[in-house]
Amino acid sequence: MPESDLRDLINGCVRGKRKSQEELFKRYYSKMMIVSMRYTKNADEAADILQDGFLKVFAKLEAYNYEGSFEGWIRRIIANTAIDQLRKRKNDFILLQEDQSLEDFAELIEEDLGEEEVEFKPDQVLAAMHELSPAYRTIFNLYVFENLTHKEIADKLDISVGTSKSNLAKAKRNLAKILRNGTH
DSSP states (O other), X not given: OOHHHHHHHHHHHHTTOHHHHHHHHHHHHHHHHHHHHTTSSSHHHHHHHHHHHHHHHHHHXXXXXXXXXXXXXXXXXHHHHHHHHXXXXXXXXXXXXXXXXXXXXXXXXXXXXXXXXXXXXHHHHHHHHHTSOHHHHHHHIIIIISOOOHHHHHHHHTOOHHHHHHHHHHHHHHHHHHHHHTOO
């Protein structure tokens, strides 16, 4: 979408035009649903996260400064909304970076499996991720897909750096086991 069209769409949303809001929602719905699904086990919960996230997007649109990727800006809001919902549920402590995919992650897990000759499809990896506890899934997602450091994860989730490292190691181990055993 050309920069001027994006500005027009955002300005329409800021002015409260329903048609602009509907177009923005439709344009980013699928990609943001994928982000939401990484934080939860089912589509209904992901849809709730997405709805709450888009309400925040519309409320904060005036503050968007057109620097960096607009899609990335929305993605951060959706991810933060998911994390906020996880915190509200009292669970201990997940998005794809623009240049990363589930295929990249599948290769990472295959490396953790050692010498075995295995290949996983993205839907297998996503299903396996949903079997992780919320704590492991969130830290794994923030580290692998969001490229946050353990310090940044610790600050964001109000945990220690050691807890972040430990949960990441356990998440990778559990994912490799799930994928190896084919229990997803």
